[in-house]
Amino acid sequence: MSSINYTTRTEGQTRINTILWTVPNFINLLENKSTREFRTVKTQDQSVDLTDSRFQLKMQFLGRDNDIIEIYYLSPNPVFLKSILTICLKRFEERSIVIKEYHTVQANKWQYLATLFKRDIASYDGREIFLLSDGSLRLKFQFMVSNDIKVDRTNVPEAQLSNDFENLLNNGLFSDVTMKSAEGNEYKVHKAVLASRSVVLKAHFEHNTTECYTNVVESPLESEVLREVLTFIYSDKAPRVDEIPEKLLAAADFYQLSRLKSFCEEALHKKLTVENAIETLQLADLHSAKTLKQLTLEFIKDGQAKLITKTEGWAKVKSVDLIKVIYEYIMADDFEADIK
CATH class of the missing domain: 1.25.40.420 (Serine Threonine Protein Phosphatase 5, Tetratricopeptide repeat)
Known part of the structure; x- marks a missing residue:
């Protein structure tokens, strides 16, 4: 029967889970060719259940004579972690076998960690290399689970959502409503977008309003201001806020666009x-x-x-x-x- 010693500690935003897995008489286990898999079991502490709340570990024995030992772990929750596997040797020495940098791990799915070879456990002349003096194999696992890791995103394309929505405004594709400026200029827009961004515009399409039947919204704003307001609604950008902050402040207040209003306040404060x-x-x-x-x-x-x-x-x-x-x-x- 193997034994498990499980400890946790927290450093900043990182929770470090350390597991000492000791398997006694490991050579005998390898010689038993009927054994193809060996897993951790419940700890003796009845308040802690490894199968429910902690990392699980397993070894798979491959080859005709169990010459290859593959080591896996399983997390009960999806996590972002760094994993380190170390073998504990005689005279309190340790040897790191593998270090895997931070990556996302799915919940309840066995993850490959490392491979050991029977020839490294014990040499042909009978010397035990990776075993303790009592013949047991002791592995130390460290799983560093973090919520504050900066991922290298240099190869990830820049977000296009803002530009894509602005293109939707520019080309009018799939538009279902027309918005008119005070001068009568028309803009092909989309009810869902307008309603999701402004409670005032949303009210135009609720209940039995005129806009529900005509699909036309009459705006009191001048064309240059309305165009800027629509650009903000679709892209969350206000490229002319420094040019016409007074007009845009009035428009933002009228349509209850709080973020655009903040942009205008900042621009007016600078002036x-x-x-x-x-x-x-x-x-x-x-x-x-x-x-x-x-x-x-x-x-x-x-x-x-x-x-x-x-x-x-x-x-x-x-x-x-x-x-x-x-x-x-x-x-x-x-x-x-x-x-x-």
């Missing part, structure tokens, strides 16, 4: 100056662009307030509420300092 700070703040407030509004208020507060009150934008402010927001934001820290 923020003393001269356009008030206009930017009004735009952010109008379209509920909370991040842009916060960043603009911080810009105004950061030593720019006096300069901004001399701009044309400030002179045109008609919203008392907006002036109140600016004032309260600027004065907040001073008020808190007075309290302390």
